[in-house]
Every structure is written in C-alpha cells, then in structure tokens.
Amino acid sequence: MKLSAANLTVPGRLTDVSVTLRPGELTAICGPNGAGKTTLLRVLAGLEPAPVKLGETPLAGMDPHRRALQIGYLSQHAEPAWNLSVEALVRLGRLPHRTSRAEDEAAVAAALTALDCAHLAARGIHTLSGGERARVLLARVLAGSPQWILADEPLASLDLAHAAALLRHFRALADQGTGVVLVVHSLAHAMNHADRVIVLDNGHLAADGPPHAALSEEVIEHVWRVSARWTGPEGARALSL
Numbered sequence: 001m002k003l004s005a006a007n008l009t010v011p012g013r014l015t016d017v018s019v020t021l022r023p024g025e026l027t028a029i030c031g032p033n034g035a036g037k038t039t040l041l042r043v044l045a046g047l048e049p050a051p052v053k054l055g056e057t058p059l060a061g062m063d064p065h066r067r068a069l070q071i072g073y074l075s076q077h078a079e080p081a082w083n084l085s086v087e088a089l090v091r092l093g094r095l096p097h098r099t100s101r102a103e104d105e106a107a108v109a110a111a112l113t114a115l116d117c118a119h120l121a122a123r124g125i126h127t128l129s130g131g132e133r134a135r136v137l138l139a140r141v142l143a144g145s146p147q148w149i150l151a152d153e154p155l156a157s158l159d160l161a162h163a164a165a166l167l168r169h170f171r172a173l174a175d176q177g178t179g180v181v182l183v184v185h186s187l188a189h190a191m192n193h194a195d196r197v198i199v200l201d202n203g204h205l206a207a208d209g210p211p212h213a214a215l216s217e218e219v220i221e222h223v224w225r226v227s228a229r230w231t232g233p234e235g236a237r238a239l240s241l
C-alpha cells in the first residue's frame with residue numbers, strides 16, 4: 001500500500017508538499033538543516049495530525065495498533081528513559097504483534113543480528129556508546145517487521161562498516177517489499193543507495209525523483225548553495241566540493 005500526503009502544510013515548517021511513497025522503494029529525504037525533513041517524516045509516520053493516507057485509509061483515523069504494525073519510526077533523538085537491557089528494549093518492538101513467544105524471540109534475534117547487536121543483548125542501554133545505542137534502537141524498529149520503516153538519520157552515528165551493512169540491509173528489505181524512507185545528510189549515500197530522492201528546501205518540495213535528477217549539481221547549487229561536482233562511476237559516486 002502506498003503512503004501518501006497531498007498538499008501538506010504545517011505552518012512555518014512545510015508548505016504544500018505532496019508525496020506518494022511506494023512500498024519496495026528506498027526513498028531518501030534530503031535537504032539543508034531546518035528544511036523540514038524530520039517534520040515530513042513525523043507526519044508520514046502519523047505522529048503529527050495531517051492528511052496522510054496509507055492506501056486509501058487516512059492515518060489519523062487508523063487504529064493505533066494497526067498503524068504500529070504497519071509503520072516503524074526511528075526518531076533522530078531517541079533517548080530511552082530506563083536502563084533496560086538491549087534485549088528487553090528490542091523486544092518492545094514486538095508489542096504490537098500478537099504472535100507466539102517463539103516467533104517474537106526469533107524476530108528479536110534476527111533484528112539483533114542484522115544490526116550487529118547480538119553481543120550487546122545483556123547490556124544496559126545506558127551503558128552503550130552512541131553508535132551502539134543507535135543500532136539497538138533501530139533493531140527495535142526492525143523487530144516489529146513493519147511494512148514501512150521511517151528512520152531519521154539512521155546512519156548519523158554509525159562507523160563506515162556498520163553504515164555499509166545497514167545500507168545493504170535496507171536494500172534487502174526494500175527488495176522484499178518494505179517501504180524504506182530515510183532522512184540522510186550524506187548526498188553520496190542518497191545518490192548511490194536510494195531509488196528515489198525527495199529534496200526539501202525551506203519547507204518546500206524542491207525535487208522528487210531518481211537520485212541523478214533530484215540530486216543534480218544544479219539542484220545542489222540551488223538548494224544547498226554549494227558548487228559541487230559528482231565524480232566516479234554510477235553506484236559509487238562521490239561529491240567533490
């Protein structure tokens with residue numbers, strides 16, 4: 001089912017933004033600081049009142065339990081209040097499901113493994129490094145096996161190897177039909193790994209399309225006010241400033 005918003009306006013934050021996101025695609029949302037990326041992601045996750053639809057059903061009227069099964073959201077500044085063990089925290093991702101204990105445990109184990117967190121399972125979340133904590137919080141989202149994953153800067157605190165592994169995992173999920181929507185600041189990540197890029201500029205939709213078009217040098221100059229050149233082969237492009 002598509003996730004769509006038509007003529008979305010959040011006063012002072014988004015102006016007349018229309019997007020239709022498709023399952024099975026990896027979509028990157030890019031834009032300068034304050035452009036409205038987090039606001040758009042939160043709205044698409046149903047966390048702020050707005051005319052967003054999943055298929056033909058308005059998110060606002062959807063049963064919260066059903067919505068939680070469909071949409072997994074990772075906040076940019078998630079900070080668990082309690083020092084739960086990593087395993088207990090990731091298990092919270094199973095809360096919307098009414099499945100057997102064995103199924104839940106299998107999903108938790110798979111999510112921990114996918115994010116390279118299995119060795120941290122018994123640790124308290126407050127004892128982890130920033131990057132480890134970021135991986136665990138994303139593992140919690142993955143454990144819920146949502147149809148849509150909306151993640152706000154999931155790569156921001158990951159080292160090179162974990163970022164590469166996570167991008168491969170997102171690609172595999174998208175190829176299996178999950179809708180993956182990521183806020184990213186690295187335009188090279190968006191260019192090389194996304195199927196589609198949405199560019200926001202000061203609350204407005206500046207571009208929406210395949211990466212080579214949405215992140216053309218002209219768009220980058222216009223939106224980021226930076227003169228930059230793409231170099232290197234397709235799939236491994238680098239941005240030279």
Ligand SMILES: Nc1ncnc2c1ncn2[C@@H]1O[C@H](COP(=O)(O)OP(=O)(O)OP(=O)(O)O)[C@@H](O)[C@H]1O
Binds near residue numbers: 039
């Ligand atoms: N709760 C709020 N109330 C009022 N204004 C807000 C609120 N949250 C964000 N804003 C403003 O809305 C604009 C968009 O913010 P948003 O967090 O969506 O930007 P962003 O593109 O995610 O930025 P960044 O790259 O810095 O994380 C900014 O000008 C911000 O100051």
